[in-house]
Amino acid sequence: xxxxxxxxxxxxxxxxxxxxxxxxxxxxxxxxxxxxxxxxxxxxxxxxxxxxxxxxxxxxxxxxxxxxxxxxxxxxxxxxxxxxxxxxxxxxxxxxxxxxxxxxxxxxxxxxxxxxxxxxxxxxxxxxxxxxxxxxxxxxxxxxxxxxxxxxxxxxxxxxxxxxxxxxxxxxxxxxxxxxxxxxxxxxxxxxxxxxxxxxxxxxxxxx
Numbered sequence: 001x002x003x004x005x006x007x008x009x010x011x012x013x014x015x016x017x018x019x020x021x022x023x024x025x026x027x028x029x030x031x032x033x034x035x036x037x038x039x040x041x042x043x044x045x046x047x048x049x050x051x052x053x054x055x056x057x058x059x060x061x062x063x064x065x066x067x068x069x070x071x072x073x074x075x076x077x078x079x080x081x082x083x084x085x086x087x088x089x090x091x092x093x094x095x096x097x098x099x100x101x102x103x104x105x106x107x108x109x110x111x112x113x114x115x116x117x118x119x120x121x122x123x124x125x126x127x128x129x130x131x132x133x134x135x136x137x138x139x140x141x142x143x144x145x146x147x148x149x150x151x152x153x154x155x156x157x158x159x160x161x162x163x164x165x166x167x168x169x170x171x172x173x174x175x176x177x178x179x180x181x182x183x184x185x186x187x188x189x190x191x192x193x194x195x196x197x198x199x200x201x202x203x204x205x206x207x208x
Contacts, residue, residue: 029094034079037065037090045088054079067095106161157192166192180204 038045041064049068050058057069070079076094083092111117115125117133136148147167157166168191173181184194194200201207 028097029076030097031076033067033069033095034076034083034092035061035065035095036068036083036092037063039064039088039090041066043088045086048086049083049089052082054082064090108161163196164191164193168192168195177205181206 036049038049041060046066049055049066054071054074055068056071059067059069061067068079068083070076080092080094083089112120112122115122116130119125119127119130121127155162155166157163168189170189173190178190181190181194181200183190184197184199185191190200195206
């Protein structure tokens with residue numbers, strides 16, 4: 001091997017790097033059944049799967065997919081491995097539990113680590129040992145009728161998540177200033193939503 005080839009071989013040598021953990025939490029699924037989709041629902045694969053001693057019953061769901069009820073004591077993982085190896089099986093997977101919720105988590109990328117607000121058992125914690133923040137937000141979303149008191153060392157009224165939602169005691173607004181302020185969102189009150197708009201800032205209004 002020439003010197004140039006040796007140099008290139010050394011330069012192109014493979015390296016192994018340890019990346020961050022990309023594991024995701026496992027979703028809940030039914031323990032006694034799996035879903036199997038066949039490339040040809042009328043072919044021999046269906047008979048091979050439903051005739052297996054791992055199977056107690058099968059129900060068609062349409063589009064070539066069957067819900068397979070497992071025999072007692074059969075693990076979902078073992079059944080999936082067995083069925084996926086059958087020729088003619090497109091895929092086999094757990095029957096995941098899916099639900100609908102009107103509670104939308106915030107887009108804060110760190111929200112998942114805030115177990116005090118919504119504890120899903122992350123970091124080894126106890127699920128639901130939290131203040132039910134999502135449930136509270138779901139109740140109050142879209143209305144200013146609910147006032148939330150912060151019992152702590154204070155609140156940053158300039159924070160991007162709060163600056164339009166800070167409550168103000170209407171009786172404490174000087175009448176001379178109140179006459180110059182505009183209720184921009186039409187809720188009948190002057191709030192930080194209104195005060196953070198340029199229309200309510202300046203001489204005779206607010207300067208902070």
